[in-house]
Amino acid sequence: xxxxxxKKLAFYLRTIQYRMGRLGLWGMLLIxxxxxxxxxxxxxxxxxxxxxxxxxxxxxxxxxxxxxSTPKELQPSADITQFIEQFPLSDNKExxxxxxxxxxxxxxxxxxxxxxxxxxxxxxxxxxxxxxxxLRGTYPQIKQWxxxxxxxxxxxxLTTLQLKQTTNESNVIEAEVGLTAYFRxxxxxx
Numbered sequence: 436x437x438x439x440x441x442k443k444l445a446f447y448l449r450t451i452q453y454r455m456g457r458l459g460l461w462g463m464l465l466i467x468x469x470x471x472x473x474x475x476x477x478x479x480x481x482x483x484x485x486x487x488x489x490x491x492x493x494x495x496x497x498x499x500x501x502x503x504s505t506p507k508e509l510q511p512s513a514d515i516t517q518f519i520e521q522f523p524l525s526d527n528k529e530x531x532x533x534x535x536x537x538x539x540x541x542x543x544x545x546x547x548x549x550x551x552x553x554x555x556x557x558x559x560x561x562x563x564x565x566x567x568x569x570l571r572g573t574y575p576q577i578k579q580w581x582x583x584x585x586x587x588x589x590x591x592x593l594t595t596l597q598l599k600q601t602t603n604e605s606n607v608i609e610a611e612v613g614l615t616a617y618f619r620x621x622x623x624x625x
Contacts, residue, residue: 515560522590525562525618531591535566535584535614542580544572564616565594569609574598577610590617 452460539546546568554563570577577598585591595613 519560519619522617522619525620527618528564531588531616534588538580538583542576544570544576544580546570560620562618562620564618566614566616568612570612571607571609573606574608577608581612
């Protein structure tokens with residue numbers, strides 16, 4: 436730098452110091468430090484944000500391409516009977532109830548009286564067995580019972596779940612669980 440430029444800069448800095456005082460200069464220095472720190476900390480994160488947005492856009496585009504060209508195994512089958520044959524026969528309803536009760540006993544959950552009724556759909560090919568059970572136990576017991584029931588019976592679906600905490604005992608929960616079991620009707624057997 437030229438000596439005259441340095442002299443002019445020094446003159447302006449002394450003038451600013453005279454007008455602002457030492458406290459004003461410290462305040463200005465603090466503001467400049469905060470601005471520099473802000474940009475040094477946020478610029479790398481802004482770059483990461485731009486990269487994440489680009490990756491998200493790319494993922495959306497590939498998912499749109501994938502959804503327009505559905506693989507053959509995901510397309511609906513012309514023969515629905517192959518799908519229905521995956522369900523157990525409807526005479527297995529009692530076995531399903533016994534399995535539910537066994538899992539409840541393993542989890543120390545007393546089963547009160549529940550309601551059970553059969554609904555036939557799809558022109559008599561699929562039989563839905565609706566089960567409503569009142570349960571009383573701790574949250575981990577109910578959660579474990581539900582997880583074990585659904586994982587051991589793939590033809591079972593959770594339809595409703597209502598949890599109420601009793602006022603007497605703080606860790607005991609009353610649950611109303613609605614399950615639907617899907618079966619193949621006996622008339623559909625070849």
